[in-house]
Amino acid sequence: MNRTLLVASWLVVLSLLLPVSALAEEGFPLQISAGIKGGINGAAGHGFDSLSRYTVDDTTYEFRPEYYGHFGTGPAAGLSLELRAMDIVGLEFGFYYTSQTVNGYVDKNEGATGERISRINMEQVTSGFQIPILLKLTVPTNVVRPALGLGIELIRQNDASLSYDETTERGTMGAAYLAALNENNRPRPVNYTVFQFTLGAEILAGPVRIPVELRGGYALGYDQDIQGRADLDPDEGTLDIDTMYLGHFGIYTGVMYEFDLRL
Numbered sequence: 001m002n003r004t005l006l007v008a009s010w011l012v013v014l015s016l017l018l019p020v021s022a023l024a025e026e027g028f029p030l031q032i033s034a035g036i037k038g039g040i041n042g043a044a045g046h047g048f049d050s051l052s053r054y055t056v057d058d059t060t061y062e063f064r065p066e067y068y069g070h071f072g073t074g075p076a077a078g079l080s081l082e083l084r085a086m087d088i089v090g091l092e093f094g095f096y097y098t099s100q101t102v103n104g105y106v107d108k109n110e111g112a113t114g115e116r117i118s119r120i121n122m123e124q125v126t127s128g129f130q131i132p133i134l135l136k137l138t139v140p141t142n143v144v145r146p147a148l149g150l151g152i153e154l155i156r157q158n159d160a161s162l163s164y165d166e167t168t169e170r171g172t173m174g175a176a177y178l179a180a181l182n183e184n185n186r187p188r189p190v191n192y193t194v195f196q197f198t199l200g201a202e203i204l205a206g207p208v209r210i211p212v213e214l215r216g217g218y219a220l221g222y223d224q225d226i227q228g229r230a231d232l233d234p235d236e237g238t239l240d241i242d243t244m245y246l247g248h249f250g251i252y253t254g255v256m257y258e259f260d261l262r263l
Contacts (some may be wrong), residue, residue, distance in 0.1 A: 030261040037254030038077030043100045043245035068104030087140035092166035119167040128157035149198035157189035161244040165192040209256040217248035
């Protein structure tokens with residue numbers, strides 16, 4: 001599946017290169033830049049209500065899903081290709097491998113006094129590919145060029161894990177409680193699309209460009225409700241949870257080599 005996705009992405013890029021080459025032959029000022037980018041990639045998402053309701057076959061179940069709001073970071077690295085006209089307007093394509101380790105927690109308090117008994121910690125780890133397709137605007141200055149990007153990013157998760165542990169204070173929820181969470185709450189990798197924007201600059205050194213970018217994104221079609229992001233099996237007591245993130249952000253840099261296509 002990943003090989004098919006990679007081939008399809010580069011076929012789109014090649015189909016766009018054909019008209020670009022025709023314009024270059026007519027003397028239109030076009031540039032193509034290729035290279036690598038990487039950096040720190042982050043994500044955040046909502047948890048479910050502490051006491052949630054889920055309907056299966058006209059029967060509504062009330063339970064505590066113990067899936068918390070989360071936030072974290074991880075590395076990202078991959079290939080980047082940009083087509084640019086007149087040093088101003090461009091299209092950027094990328095193919096990055098990335099992973100995120102996000103954490104959340106909830107405090108378990110004593111009912112009578114409200115004092116904390118312990119803290120349940122949740123860790124979710126996801127990995128996969130991110131494929132940005134962006135319209136870029138660049139200010140054509142001599143050395144440092146401010147740049148703005150806007151578009152979408154395709155998220156393709158390959159793997160996900162979800163685990164729980166406990167930080168005790170005045171007591172404990174018990175080993176059986178933690179074992180049930182680790183067994184019954186099961187992460188499910190998903191594919192989705194993010195609306196993305198970038199803000200940064202590139203440093204010129206001859207034909208070499210060094211980009212420095214801030215990236216932010218918002219997942220399209222994100223559902224905060226448990227009914228839309230999880231599947232409950234009341235007979236088995238399991239909850240399959242989509243590992244989709246609401247917010248994405250990152251700090252990227254890299255090295256790009258520019259070719260002038262004007263003949």
